[in-house]
Amino acid sequence: VRMRSRIPVILLACGSFNPITNMHMRLFELARDHLHQTGQYQVIEGIMSPVGDSYGKQGLVSARHRVAMARLALETSDWIRVDPWESQQDTWTETVKVLRHHYNEALRTFQSKEFTRNKLPMESSTVDSLSCQQPVLPELKLLCGADFLQTFKTPNLWKEEDIKEIVEKFGLVCISRAGSDPSQLIQDSELLSKFQHNIFLVREWIQNEISSTQIRSALCRGLSVKYLIPDSVIAYIAQHNIYTAESERTNQGQLLQPLRLQSTDLNPLRD
Amino acid sequence: DPDTKTEVVLLACGSFNPITNMHLRLFELAKDYFHETGKYKVVKGIISPVGDAYKKKGLISANHRVTMAKLATKNSDWVEVDDWESCQSEWLETLKVLRYHQQKLLSADVTNSLQDAVPITKLGRKRKQEPNRHEPIKKKSQSPVVKSVPQVKLLCGSDMLESFGVPNLWKLEDITEIVEKHGLVCISRAGSNVQKFIYESDILWRHKNNIHLVEEWITNDISSTKIRRALRRGQSVRYLVPDVVRAYIERQGLYSAASEDTNAGLLLAPLQKHASDPRSSQA
Numbered sequence: 389v390r391m392r393s394r395i396p397v398i399l400l401a402c403g404s405f406n407p408i409t410n411m412h413m414r415l416f417e418l419a420r421d422h423l424h425q426t427g428q429y430q431v432i433e434g435i436m437s438p439v440g441d442s443y444g445k446q447g448l449v450s451a452r453h454r455v456a457m458a459r460l461a462l463e464t465s466d467w468i469r470v471d472p473w474e475s476q477q478d479t480w481t482e483t484v485k486v487l488r489h490h491y492n493e494a495l496r497t498f499q500s501k502e503f504t505r506n507k508l509p510m511e512s513s514t515v516d517s518l519s520c521q522q523p524v525l526p527e528l529k530l531l532c533g534a535d536f537l538q539t540f541k542t543p544n545l546w547k548e549e550d551i552k553e554i555v556e557k558f559g560l561v562c563i564s565r566a567g568s569d570p571s572q573l574i575q576d577s578e579l580l581s582k583f584q585h586n587i588f589l590v591r592e593w594i595q596n597e598i599s600s601t602q603i604r605s606a607l608c609r610g611l612s613v614k615y616l617i618p619d620s621v622i623a624y625i626a627q628h629n630i631y632t633a634e635s636e637r638t639n640q641g642q643l644l645q646p647l648r649l650q651s652t653d654l655n656p657l658r659d
Numbered sequence: 660d661p662d663t664k665t666e667v668v669l670l671a672c673g674s675f676n677p678i679t680n681m682h683l684r685l686f687e688l689a690k691d692y693f694h695e696t697g698k699y700k701v702v703k704g705i706i707s708p709v710g711d712a713y714k715k716k717g718l719i720s721a722n723h724r725v726t727m728a729k730l731a732t733k734n735s736d737w738v739e740v741d742d743w744e745s746c747q748s749e750w751l752e753t754l755k756v757l758r759y760h761q762q763k764l765l766s767a768d769v770t771n772s773l774q775d776a777v778p779i780t781k782l783g784r785k786r787k788q789e790p791n792r793h794e795p796i797k798k799k800s801q802s803p804v805v806k807s808v809p810q811v812k813l814l815c816g817s818d819m820l821e822s823f824g825v826p827n828l829w830k831l832e833d834i835t836e837i838v839e840k841h842g843l844v845c846i847s848r849a850g851s852n853v854q855k856f857i858y859e860s861d862i863l864w865r866h867k868n869n870i871h872l873v874e875e876w877i878t879n880d881i882s883s884t885k886i887r888r889a890l891r892r893g894q895s896v897r898y899l900v901p902d903v904v905r906a907y908i909e910r911q912g913l914y915s916a917a918s919e920d921t922n923a924g925l926l927l928a929p930l931q932k933h934a935s936d937p938r939s940s941q942a
Contacts, residue, residue, distance in 0.1 A: 410680065410898040417895035464902055594889070594899060595880035602877050612687035615680040615901075616877060619734065 394430035396526040397423055399561060400490055402474070402483055404600065405438045406448055407625065408458045409617045411598040412436070416468050419531050419561040422590040432526065434468035435490060442480045444645045447604060447636045451475035453628060460620040480645035483530070484550045487558050491528045498526055529588075530554060534564035537573055537587075540580065548579070555583040563590045565597065607631045664700040666809035667693055669844060670760055672744070672753050673819075674883065675708045676718055677908060678728045679900045681881040682706070686738050689814050689844045692873040702809055704738035705760060712750040713928050717887060717919040721745035723911065730903040750928035753813065754833040757841050761811045768808045812871075813837060817847035820870075821856055823863070827933040831862070838866040846873045848880070890914040 399419050405412060416434040423429040438454045439445075451472070458470040474486050502523055537560070540551055554560065564570050570589055574580045580587065598616045606613050608631060613622060625631060669689050675682060686704040693699035708724045709715075721742070728740040744756050820843065823829050837843065847853045853872060857863045863870060881899045889896050891914065896905055908914060926934075 413898045417897050421894045465897075594882070594885045595878050596899065597878040599877070606877075611691045614687050615683040616879070 393524050394428060395524050396432045397429045398433045398435065398490070398494055398526055398528045399431060399531045400435045400437060400487060400528055401531040402437050402439065402486055404443070404445060404448060405436065405454050405458050406445075406600045407454065407603060407617060407621055407631075408436070408461045409598040409600055409603055410615075411596050413461065413465070413468065414592070414596055415531055415533070415563050418563055418590050418592055419529075419588075420467075422588060423561070429527075431467070434465075434531075436462065436468060436470045437474045437486055437490070438470070438472070440475045440477050440480055442478070442645050444480075444639045444642050444648070446639045446642070447601075448638055449630055449635050453624075453630050457621045457624055460624055461618045463620065482550065482646075484553050487528060487530060487554065491558070494526050494528055498523075527559060529559040529561050531561045532563070534562055534568055534570045534573075537562050537570050537580075540577065541573070551579060552583075555580060555586055559586040559588070561588045561590060563592050565592055565595060604631045604636065608633055608636065664698060665807070666702045667699050668703045668705060668760065668764065668809045668811045669701060669814040670705045670707060670757060670811050671814040672707050672756055673709065673815075674713070674715055674718055675706065675724050675728050676715075676883050677724065677886060677900060677904055677913070678706070678731045679881045679883055679886055680898075681879050683731060683735075683738070683901070684875070684879055685814055685816065685846050688846050688873050688875055689871075690737075692844070692871065702737070704735075704814075706732065706738065706740045707744045707756055707760075708740070708742070710745045710747050710750060712748065714750070714922045714925045714931075715927060716922045716925075717884075718921055719913055719918050723907075723913055727904045727907055730907055731901045733903070750932070752830070752833055752929070754837055757811055757813060757837060761808075761841065764808050764811065810842065812842040812844050814844045815846070817845055817851045817853045817856075820845045820847075820853055823860070824856070827930050828927075829929070830933060835862055835866075838863060838869050842869040842871070844871045844873065846875050848878065849874050849876055887914045887919060891916055891919065 399416060401412070401415060403412070416436075420431040420434070423431050436458050438451060438458060439448075441448065441451050455470055455472045455475055462468050462470060471490070473489060474481055505523075540546055562570060569591075574584050574587060574589075603613050603617060607625065669686060671682065671685060673682070690701040690704070693701050706728050708721060708728055709718075711718065711721050725740060725742045725745055732738045732740055741760070743759060744751055823834050845853060857867055857870060857872075886896050886900060889899075890908065896908075900908075
């Protein structure tokens with residue numbers, strides 16, 4: 389009897405990560421556990437994609453630092469990594485474009501693996517369990533919080549076709565707090581309810597709402613953030629004196645890039 | 660002026676089954692709070708895991724709990740673990756642990772004072788104390804007032820404070836002595852009922868100046884119960900407990916359905932002890 393292979397999944401989280409916190413990393417762990425417990429998926433990778441500086445959000449420090457901090461934080465993770473592609477783009481990039489980019493990358497990797505596998509003679513001892521089965525194309529899903537889902541409702545904020553592409557072609561893994569339940573939100577939207585099979589709702593029962601804004605505020609006041617963000621990130625912040633009253637004034641008075649464009653692709657997840 | 664600040668030692672008693680990032684945060688929050696008052700200086704934090712004789716359901720061996728706490732505080736320069744309480748064969752009231760640590764500080768101070776004292780001109784004695792002579796004299800000239808012994812305060816969450824109301828869990832005179840002679844530092848979530856609880860208790864109200872309420876604005880509700888539950892279900896607890904603790908739990912295979920059944924059906928030690936004691940009453 390051939391074992392039905394699980395669908396490989398890559399999780400992508402977009403955001404400011406200003407700075408990265410233990411909560412951000414928890415989202416990945418929660419999403420992975422949830423998908424594994426369905427019995428249908430195998431999460432093979434997690435990607436954290438910090439937004440570029442051109443996003444123009446107030447208090448957003450240089451991408452160089454945000455990427456470095458995320459890298460330090462994820463040093464001990466064997467499956468989550470930071471990808472600087474988005475942060476390296478000259479202009480702000482819509483979420484759907486980031487998804488497309490990473491999907492293409494994943495596809496490329498998958499295809500080269502398949503190519504290699506088909507070229508080489510199969511030796512039973514070196515064949516891994518996955519390749520015994522029919523190779524399955526990986527899926528890329530957007531990892532986010534429930535507030536992100538909320539923003540779909542705001543008129544003119546999103547292009548309908550972008551939302552459709554995100555939920556249809558990719559999929560969402562949405563983490564929500566113990567108190568809230570976004571399933572109503574999904575039912576209220578024709579588009580979302582149509583693709584609800586591709587929207588995974590994960591409840592976080594262990595409340596751990598460490599917002600980056602609060603972290604920055606604590607740092608500016610000289611308060612401790614130990615055990616909320618990794619020690620290595622705390623050390624980095626201190627070493628480079630990243631968060632100050634001045635850094636908090638970056639982009640002050642400026643409109644967020646997506647709002648500046650007449651485009652309606654806003655990603656308010658960027659916390 | 661550092662000389663006029665009252666030195667404080669924070670003592671946290673609990674199961675620490677296992678220790679979590681939230682426990683560790685309590686210390687950080689309390690320290691920041693005291694520092695901001697300008698009147699206190701936190702000099703040490705002590706984690707004192709409860710002994711196995713507490714008989715709480717799901718309580719695993721003190722050896723493991725102490726080890727995990729030590730791993731978690733390895734890179735802290737001011738918080739340490741004390742296993743005295745966990746080594747006792749019988750369960751100890753929290754007040755006794757407070758008294759023990761306060762006494763320990765007093766004794767340490769007395770020893771230091773003896774060394775500081777001007778050596779008695781006795782044959783033989785003088786020579787022994789000679790080498791120390793210059794140091795203490797220097798100290799004395801800088802701070803003519805003898806520095807007071809650090810005060811040990813009980814660090815806790817609002818759940819412990821509110822547990823004062825659970826029948827037979829605490830002795831009224833213990834609660835009184837804790838708030839009167841030592842002091843409480845209670846970390847609570849924004850919007851909790853702690854203030855109301857204090858208001859409704861005559862004892863607590865009377866000593867409210869010695870009850871320091873610290874509000875935690877960053878929601879961080881990582882309870883050990885939830886950690887154990889996640890572990891039983893094969894879920895990740897990464898970023899909720901220090902990585903070294905997580906690794907230790909994994910290596911040792913701690914926390915299962917079986918371990919959760921430890922002490923099942925048994926009465927908690929303080930309840931057992933005070934059930935028949937007529938003096939026990941709520942705060």
